[in-house]
Amino acid sequence: MDISAFFSSNGILAKAVKGYQPRQAQVEMATAIDTAIRENRHFIAEAGTGTGKTFAYLVPALLSGKKAIVSTGTKNLQDQLFNKDIPLLRKVFKTPFTAALLKGRSNYLCLLRLKNAMTTTFGFSKDDAMALAKINTWASRTQTGDISEIAGVEENNPIWYQATSTVGNCLGQECADYAQCFLVKARKKAQEADLIVVNHHLLCADWAIRDNGFGELLPSVGAVIIDEAHQLPETAANFLGINLSGRQFNELAQDSLVEFYQDATDIPELRATAENLEHAVRNLRLAFGIELKRGDWQELVKNKAVMDALHSLQTNLQQLTEQLKIASVKSKNLDVCFKRAEELSEQLQAIVTEQDSKWIRWYELHRQSFTLNRTPLTITNEFQQFMLLHKASWIFTSATLSVANSFEHFSSQLGLTDIPGASWSSPFDYANQSLFYHPKGLPHPNDPHFIPLILEFVVPVLEASQGRAFFFIH
Ligand SMILES: Nc1ncnc2c1ncn2[C@@H]1O[C@H](COP(=O)(O)OP(=O)(O)OP(=O)(O)O)[C@@H](O)[C@H]1O
Ligand code: SF4
Ligand SMILES: [Mg+2]
Numbered sequence: 001m002d003i004s005a006f007f008s009s010n011g012i013l014a015k016a017v018k019g020y021q022p023r024q025a026q027v028e029m030a031t032a033i034d035t036a037i038r039e040n041r042h043f044i045a046e047a048g049t050g051t052g053k054t055f056a057y058l059v060p061a062l063l064s065g066k067k068a069i070v071s072t073g074t075k076n077l078q079d080q081l082f083n084k085d086i087p088l089l090r091k092v093f094k095t096p097f098t099a100a101l102l103k104g105r106s107n108y109l110c111l112l113r114l115k116n117a118m119t120t121t122f123g124f125s126k127d128d129a130m131a132l133a134k135i136n137t138w139a140s141r142t143q144t145g146d147i148s149e150i151a152g153v154e155e156n157n158p159i160w161y162q163a164t165s166t167v168g169n170c171l172g173q174e175c176a177d178y179a180q181c182f183l184v185k186a187r188k189k190a191q192e193a194d195l196i197v198v199n200h201h202l203l204c205a206d207w208a209i210r211d212n213g214f215g216e217l218l219p220s221v222g223a224v225i226i227d228e229a230h231q232l233p234e235t236a237a238n239f240l241g242i243n244l245s246g247r248q249f250n251e252l253a254q255d256s257l258v259e260f261y262q263d264a265t266d267i268p269e270l271r272a273t274a275e276n277l278e279h280a281v282r283n284l285r286l287a288f289g290i291e292l293k294r295g296d297w298q299e300l301v302k303n304k305a306v307m308d309a310l311h312s313l314q315t316n317l318q319q320l321t322e323q324l325k326i327a328s329v330k331s332k333n334l335d336v337c338f339k340r341a342e343e344l345s346e347q348l349q350a351i352v353t354e355q356d357s358k359w360i361r362w363y364e365l366h367r368q369s370f371t372l373n374r375t376p377l378t379i380t381n382e383f384q385q386f387m388l389l390h391k392a393s394w395i396f397t398s399a400t401l402s403v404a405n406s407f408e409h410f411s412s413q414l415g416l417t418d419i420p421g422a423s424w425s426s427p428f429d430y431a432n433q434s435l436f437y438h439p440k441g442l443p444h445p446n447d448p449h450f451i452p453l454i455l456e457f458v459v460p461v462l463e464a465s466q467g468r469a470f471f472f473i474h
Pocket of ligand 3: 053054227
């Protein structure tokens with residue numbers, strides 16, 4: 001079967017997609033990607049928003065018969081691809097294919113940690129206890145363990161930390177729940193699938209060897225398709241650097257407290273140092289001030305209050321690490337906490353003392369937390385090696401990759417040399433067929449009045465456009 005059988009006006013997609021119309025840009029893009037994948041070459045494809053890039057790469061990837069990885073910019077896009085576009089293609093493809101969705105480990109329920117949280121004597125708040133009870137009920141019926149499935153406990157609820165794992169605290173094959181583990185099952189499924197849908201974070205985690213178990217997937221693929229490729233350089237640079245958040249220190253302190261109550265109540269210093277670490281995190285956040293921003297490390301060096309709070313965080317982390325070392329002989333979990341504390345200490349030290357100009361040091365402030373970062377100035381060598389390691393056809397696509405009609409800027413960020421590319425403009429006349437509306441004077445999205453107030457603006461727009469409107473809330 002060839003590309004035109006899919007994309008023509010009476011082709012396969014026309015029968016399956018409501019309102020289908022052949023689009024020149026889409027067919028040309030699909031043809032170019034088809035050739036690249038078949039000839040095992042790399043390719044950069046830029047096409048305007050709404051061109052239909054998803055089908056333009058999925059169809060050739062599936063037709064090639066090669067095992068492929070598609071990486072999207074976000075988890076939401078991953079879900080959309082997996083739940084909408086792939087099932088549609090599955091219905092119309094003559095040859096059956098298997099597809100798997102694989103997210104990062106923090107998206108899967110960890111049965112062991114949930115069990116520990118349900119039996120601990122550590123005092124959770126009433127809300128936390130209710131959320132944990134909901135998670136526990138869902139745990140007995142979920143097939144995937146994907147935390148986005150459950151209604152009523154938001155994905156960003158901090159309680160998920162108690163019911164998901166990290167590389168640092170997962171017991172791996174020594175885990176009593178290994179055979180039922182959702183993460184292990186998802187990874188196994190992905191290894192066997194013809195098409196694997198991941199996101200850039202996961203792809204980069206695999207590359208930066210921050211997590212095990214995913215590495216075996218890549219060598220056997222014939223095509224790696226990077227959608228929303230403009231986001232890859234930043235994600236990749238972050239993965240090759242160090243990013244420490246206030247939350248990570250708090251999570252360590254919390255886990256240490258849970259384990260203190262569980263197995264180490266004879267070491268009161270453990271509890272004291274864990275609580276001190278939480279205070280130090282809070283003090284550092286306060287010292288940063290209320291303005292939410294990103295900034296260069298040099299600004300911090302001049303700020304005595306922040307520097308003092310940062311050194312106090314370092315000292316407190318060291319003290320907790322020492323106590324965890326003493327307690328580590330008591331249980332596997334305490335030993336895991338100790339190793340994490342040691343690693344966090346080393347990373348914090350690396351950020352604070354770094355002098356080499358090949359790294360950029362910076363910070364970012366959130367309402368309740370902060371991140372401290374050390375990012376490489378360039379990732380080109382590492383990325384080239386990553387591509388060489390996986391001898392697949394790499395396809396980079398997005399609506400925005402070129403600057404002044406050239407892919408030079410994008411290519412140089414990733415160290416891509418001599419990779420052909422093509423650009424297609426959007427089939428839509430956005431300038432004449434769309435309107436941009438920015439209502440003024442709205443409160444912050446966290447304000448309790450935000451929803452009723454924004455609805456006053458949204459409803460008339462929806463009525464006037466008959467539902468054909470996008471809303472961005474930032
Ligand atoms: N030829 C077509 N005719 C009509 N609808 C199509 C066609 N191709 C794709 N679509 C639909 O158009 C919508 C947009 O497609 P898609 O998400 O692939 O766009 P995109 O090029 O990736 O845009 P963006 O840059 O915003 O991600 C989808 O709902 C898809 O099902
Ligand atoms: S193997 Fe790791 S992720 Fe899976 S249940 Fe055990 S601790 Fe949790
Ligand atoms: Mg898209």
